[in-house]
Amino acid sequence: MRNKLSHPLCLFLLISLSLFAKSDAGSLVVYWGQNAAEGHLTKTCKTGLFHIVNIAFLSTFGNGTQPQINLAGHCSPVSNGCKRLGIGIKNCQRRGIKVMLSIGGGTKTYSLSSPDDARQVADYIWDNFLGGKSKSRPFGDAILDGVDFDIESGELHYAALAYKLHDHYAGSSKKFYLTAAPQCPFQNNLLHGALTTGLFDHVWIKFYTNPQCEFTPKDPTGFKSAWNQWTTSINAAGKFFVGLPASHAAARTGFVSSHALINHLLPIVRSPKYGGVMLWDRFHDLQSGYSGKIRRSV
Numbered sequence: 036m037r038n039k040l041s042h043p044l045c046l047f048l049l050i051s052l053s054l055f056a057k058s059d060a061g062s063l064v065v066y067w068g069q070n071a072a073e074g075h076l077t078k079t080c081k082t083g084l085f086h087i088v089n090i091a092f093l094s095t096f097g098n099g100t101q102p103q104i105n106l107a108g109h110c111s112p113v114s115n116g117c118k119r120l121g122i123g124i125k126n127c128q129r130r131g132i133k134v135m136l137s138i139g140g141g142t143k144t145y146s147l148s149s150p151d152d153a154r155q156v157a158d159y160i161w162d163n164f165l166g167g168k169s170k171s172r173p174f175g176d177a178i179l180d181g182v183d184f185d186i187e188s189g190e191l192h193y194a195a196l197a198y199k200l201h202d203h204y205a206g207s208s209k210k211f212y213l214t215a216a217p218q219c220p221f222q223n224n225l226l227h228g229a230l231t232t233g234l235f236d237h238v239w240i241k242f243y244t245n246p247q248c249e250f251t252p253k254d255p256t257g258f259k260s261a262w263n264q265w266t267t268s269i270n271a272a273g274k275f276f277v278g279l280p281a282s283h284a285a286a287r288t289g290f291v292s293s294h295a296l297i298n299h300l301l302p303i304v305r306s307p308k309y310g311g312v313m314l315w316d317r318f319h320d321l322q323s324g325y326s327g328k329i330r331r332s333v
């Protein structure tokens with residue numbers, strides 16, 4: 036007796052079909068870390084919904100401060116309370132999911148005072164979260180896959196930070212990533228200096244809390260022109276992602292229904308530069324089920 040699917044030709048067809056489907060599809064990226072009710076990191080990765088998870092945030096750094104992560108109610112970094120998150124990070128990576136350290140966020144507890152300050156912060160991040168060594172690694176010996184720039188205040192010296200991180204990356208055999216989450220207005224963007232270095236892999240543009248470039252099915256012109264400007268003006272080694280709120284409650288403005296996303300937004304952005312959809316954040320996604328509704332279509 037022979038199982039039908041074990042026929043070599045069937046297998047070959049199945050494998051090539053699945054490879055084909057994969058190469059064609061976009062990825063889902065999600066932010067995790069700002070609400071304990073979103074559940075453990077391991078569980079988020081186990082859903083199989085996401086290809087990249089950004090841990091949010093390293094929210095204090097630079098200008099003489101002692102850098103510190105803030106993971107809301109998940110754990111307290113004081114007296115090594117977040118070390119066990121290292122297990123979750125490794126569980127995710129074992130599934131092929133990239134886990135990034137997102138720096139910045141909505142607080143005003145970070146700034147870079149000079150290029151030297153930026154380079155010191157880069158050294159700190161490398162030693163404490165990536166391939167370097169330190170006695171005080173907040174996530175223990177887990178090695179994150181790179182750094183995500185979610186910079187919402189202060190714009191100076193982020194290029195210097197990117198250059199120094201890139202120097203560290205270059206000395207390692209493991210591939211580390213630089214990603215960024217700029218707001219959708221292209222003009223006067225806080226991350227402009229960093230992004231014009233050309234050192235970044237993926238760029239997830241936040242199409243929310245900025246009405247002039249958010250997507251609306253009735254008039255997508257603002258969205259379209261912002262997307263075109265980002266994707267033609269910035270040289271990224273990787274892909275561009277559409278950053279969206281995972282529910283109405285996740286951002287003041289900018290929510291796009293799954294129906295509108297699939298039928299109206301995605302046809303606009305599909306191109307070799309398109310990488311998928313980034314969601315803020317896992318907590319709101321868990322409430323709305325948004326990622327589950329869109330994942331087969333991104």
Ligand SMILES: *[C@@H]1O[C@H](CO)[C@@H](O)[C@H](O)[C@H]1NC(C)=O
Pocket residue numbers: 098146147148
């Ligand atoms: C750095 O900190 C000092 C006070 O300690 C403050 O006056 C200055 O504005 C800060 N610089 C930046 C770039 O945030």
